Amino acid sequence: MLIAVFLPLLFAIFIPLLSRLKDKIHTGWFVLLVPLSVFIYLISKVGSGFSPIKESYPWIPSLHINFSFYIDGLGLLFGLLISGIGTLVVLYSVYYLHKTEQLAHFYVYLLMFMAAMFGVVFSDNIYVLYTFWELTSLSSFLLIGYWNHRKGSRYGALKSMLITVFGGLSLLGGLILLNIAADTTSIQTMMEQKDVIFNSPYFGWILGFVFLGAFTKSAQFPFHIWLPDAMEAPTPVSAYLHSATMVKAGIFLIARFLPIFAQSEWFFIIVSSFGIATLCWGSFMAVRQTDLKGILAYSTISQLGMIMAMLGFGTSTAIFAAVFHILNHATFKGSLFMVAGIVDHETGTRDIRKLGGLMTLMPITATLALFGTFSMAGVPLPFLNGFYSKELFFDASVHLAEEVSYASLLSTIFPYLAVLGSIFTFVYSMYLFFGTFRGKYQEEELPKKAHEAPFGMLISPIILVLGVIIIGLFPHFVNEPLLGHVYEAINEKETDKHIKFWHGWKPPLFMSLAVVAIGTLLTMTRTRWNRIYSVFPGTLSFNRVYDWLVDKAESFSSALTKTYMTGSIKHYVQYVLSAIIIVTFAVLFLTEGISLQGTATASITIPELLVVGMMIFAAIATIFTNNRIAAILILGVVGYGLSILFVLYRAPDLALTQLIIETVTVALFLLAFMHLPKLEKRQESFGTKLLNGTIAIAFGAMMTLVGISSYNSKWFEPISDYFLETSKSLGGGKNVVNVILVDMRGLDTLFEIAVLGIAALGIYGMIKLRRGKKEAE
Structure with a gap:
């Protein structure tokens, strides 16, 4: 079953190569083999002695999400329709689509859709089913909009995606509630717990959310309006998506969960x-x-x-x-x-x-x-x-x-x-x-x-x-x-x-x-x-409602975007920092994550206080300087001061890294900012200054709380104990820091060195270009 689901996707990788031969042989002849082979496999299972087929492959076991496939009679019928009609549609497309068309695009989209449908009807895991469900919406969007030079195709593709993806998100909510109610992600296991789900307080919400997903996908009134506009797709797409497969996905969903839902009179x-x-x-x-x-x-x-x-x-x-x-x-x-x-x-x-x-x-x-x-x-x-x-x-x-x-x-x-x-x-x-x-x-x-x-x-x-x-x-x-x-x-x-x-x-x-x-x-x-028809429905149309909603959504989105997309970097930084501060403090308070009762903190002596005082003075000085280069140099004092703190607290490796990074950063800033015009201070209102000060203080307080709380929170055994115990037995060295950098975190160190090397080459290249420019002058 895994091969049946993923064979179309695997074959789609080779379509761009095979399409280069389309002048000699139509690409559809190659694609024809995929649905035909799946159809032959499935038709061999048809018979009075058929019994359900089960397969499972791990994917995200920690979340109980695995590629669990289950083919019973319902899955077999839909699998035969997807592969059988798919075979005939591909054969039909060979004669319908001319070789001058973008055949590679068409058949990649078609195979993507085919795999998605197989995944929907064969999946036993609700989250895997949802993943393939949304893939059907995406691939159908691409197929409907295949002739993207046509306005009608673009309109129909967008319309189908907006409506079906809206239903898909609703379906996700219903599946999550099903998971909570039944405490399982397996559909077949849910069938064994019908009464538990029926008596769950979430049952009404489950019905509503799942019905929305099924009705939008299967074009039920009043969500049917996307289907007529989807007819802008090439006829092979219409024959495949809109007669035998995609529009029946909602039918399949209702049929699959019918044993659970049919207990309620609201289902009827x-x-x-x-x-x-x-x-x-x-x-x-x-x-x-x-x-x-x-x-x-x-x-x-x-x-x-x-x-x-x-x-x-x-x-x-x-x-x-x-x-x-x-x-x-x-x-x-x-x-x-x-x-x-x-x-x-x-x-x-x-x-x-x-x-x-x-x-x-x-x-x-x-x-x-x-x-x-x-x-x-x-x-x-x-x-x-x-x-x-x-x-x-x-x-x-x-x-x-x-x-x-x-x-x-x-x-x-x-x-x-x-x-x-x-x-x-x-x-x-x-x-x-x-x-x-x-x-x-x-x-x-x-x-x-x-x-x-x-x-x-x-x-x-x-x-x-x-x-x-x-x-x-x-x-x-x-x-x-x-x-x-x-x-x-x-x-x-x-x-x-x-x-x-x-x-x-x-x-x-x-x-x-x-x-x-x-x-x-x-x-x-x-x-x-x-x-x-001129009287009823006359000018009344759900299409007008859809167009009005989309138009209003676009107008509102545009107006809202203009309120914060001002072109000012200062505003963007304010928004980003404010969001981080609000979310972080909210999480800290809601989870009781603030812990200030430290026990193993190092003592603070006069040298550390002097260095910190110097850093504070430098940070404040950057606010009042009127020269960019001076501001960068003063800001560098903060970074170098941090390196001194690392030395004082016996972390020479961190000190060396900080010195290198700070030097490279200051050099890059100087090279970039020296080409900008002279810094001019703007006259800002008291309210603006107050906002900036509040954000700065709040962000500093947040980082302080996060740092202290993370140090004081001992949720797990410290990994340092593992390093101390195994540095000699695994790394063969007594210097724990060296073993960590070279062996236990060797790849991390390698990439750090690579980044520094690239930065050094960049600086060297910029200096060479500058020198060459001066010599040319």
């Missing part, structure tokens, strides 16, 4: 309500779009809402339907994104108002779109996998009131909302297909003459559509070997669900027929009723 209320709202809003808004990828973006939002609602229902039928639809959605939505990319690639536009009549010119693409859209619409045909999971969704919503004892009002209205959302799903599916491939061919509106795509570009969507058909005709092929294990991982018990086309004349069938009938009527009359 919140998750199912947001899911149904997202289904209805996404499907309603999809019909309004005119860009093919815009339609697919809102359709993705609606489908994710449906899956989230099913997980929120929490019943056995709903959970199984959600699991099944995760797989089905990846097949038909991935193929449709690729079809949209083909249409754009071969006609030069994605504007559905300019398209139409492409069925005769692009028959293979039209056929693929037919299966994809009709499956997405849930048309009751036995060779369309989308109908099966949609039927199970209806069945779960109908029986919800019988199985859920609380929130009876929601349980009653959910079936009606499910039908409403599905009606608009049918409408946008038909709108997408018939608006693009039927009707009048508008050749004069197209930038390019339409023609069928090259076969290489068709391979990936063909494979996905074959998946739609095969799963539809033979659903038992994926039920027991795969879906059963996924269901067991979420619901913690074996499934007794059997997928079949005909369930009899029952409410789910009537609901499907109502969707088809009403949806057909609305599709045929769409031009008459679509004026409703």
Whole structure:
């Protein structure tokens, strides 16, 4: 598993080298081997005899953070989607992206994202999961903004990152509280402590924080606004991130923690309500779009809402339907994104108002779109996998009131909302297909003459559509070997669900027929009723709220920055020193770290007092001097005085080091400051002088307290005892100081000598340059 997670990252290192061969062979052919090899490994695990796989590798054991990986049925399903769809996307990109593109950048970003997704779905450690979670946001930001010369790409990339990273930080808070409540960082161990977590005082906060993380990542209402703008990414990115992987990370998170959260009725209320709202809003808004990828973006939002609602229902039928639809959605939505990319690639536009009549010119693409859209619409045909999971969704919503004892009002209205959302799903599916491939061919509106795509570009969507058909005709092929294990991982018990086309004349069938009938009527009359969008939502938009918030945040940040970024070094020093003083004193007082009762301090005699007095006099004198060079020389007295103190207290090594450093520092200051204009003292107000004096005294007092307290605080055995005991046995010398410098801290001493050598060479070089300049004059 470790290889599966980190193989994409390791391979990404070689992409810049391999991309140099792109004129001879497309870089994508090399990249194709990575997801394909992982897919072959994972597909070999599929079967009725599958059992979870566990691996762990130490990382930060002291914090209980290790690379712990766990593949159960849920992880296996997502791993297959990430690697399988990833393989097809890379193959598709070989024909979609021209060799003149920055292929090295694209494939490095793609492999980074792939590794991040593997890490999310395979991690058992919550902090490792979070690390990979944020890496998905970063890599998706790079992928969405791949065409960074486009304003829309930059806007969409920033928008997606701001919203998903906000959710990610919220998720981190929830994971930290989970760690505190369960006293473990292992997700599987948390599953064994469900009751402890449920009864924890942090449980409500955990729900809220984790839900925010999941909803933002999976584009749930009202956080869905980033997904349509992310369509500015190249189509392979849209097909990968926004149909099968990244947007399902939130779905995965809810499914992973469902055994813990489902004990609370708030889980049902919140998750199912947001899911149904997202289904209805996404499907309603999809019909309004005119860009093919815009339609697919809102359709993705609606489908994710449906899956989230099913997980929120929490019943056995709903959970199984959600699991099944995760797989089905990846097949038909991935193929449709690729079809949209083909249409754009071969006609030069994605504007559905300019398209139409492409069925005769692009028959293979039209056929693929037919299966994809009709499956997405849930048309009751036995060779369309989308109908099966949609039927199970209806069945779960109908029986919800019988199985859920609380929130009876929601349980009653959910079936009606499910039908409403599905009606608009049918409408946008038909709108997408018939608006693009039927009707009048508008050749004069197209930038390019339409023609069928090259076969290489068709391979990936063909494979996905074959998946739609095969799963539809033979659903038992994926039920027991795969879906059963996924269901067991979420619901913690074996499934007794059997997928079949005909369930009899029952409410789910009537609901499907109502969707088809009403949806057909609305599709045929769409031009008459679509004026409703000018009224609702009209000019109302969550995008405007987002833009307003970002604009206000930038204005406030700019105004705040101008208050302290004055260009004055004096102000910056004041801010830095004030912050250090406040934080240090606060920590000292809160932790009771001030200790002034010293016992083994050296005695103070007249020579030490005279040296200290000289240093104080020199430090004060620098304030009143009007010459920079004089100020530097006087300040040097303080440093040399410290060297004398080291000598008096029998620390010759420190004295020698201090003398060298002080000499080098004074020389460098003199060389630099002699080129500056004459020092002019400013007339400062009494308040400014008082502030400067306060900061100076407070900083001095702070350093004094820290020094004395650190000397008096004996939290650990002094390391000097170790040096005294082992200097002869380990270092072979009686002079402890020499042994420490040469053996025990040899590298430290080496680097100190190197620094001094570099400084000496720098001074020598500056003197030579100065002398050469004078000779030239």
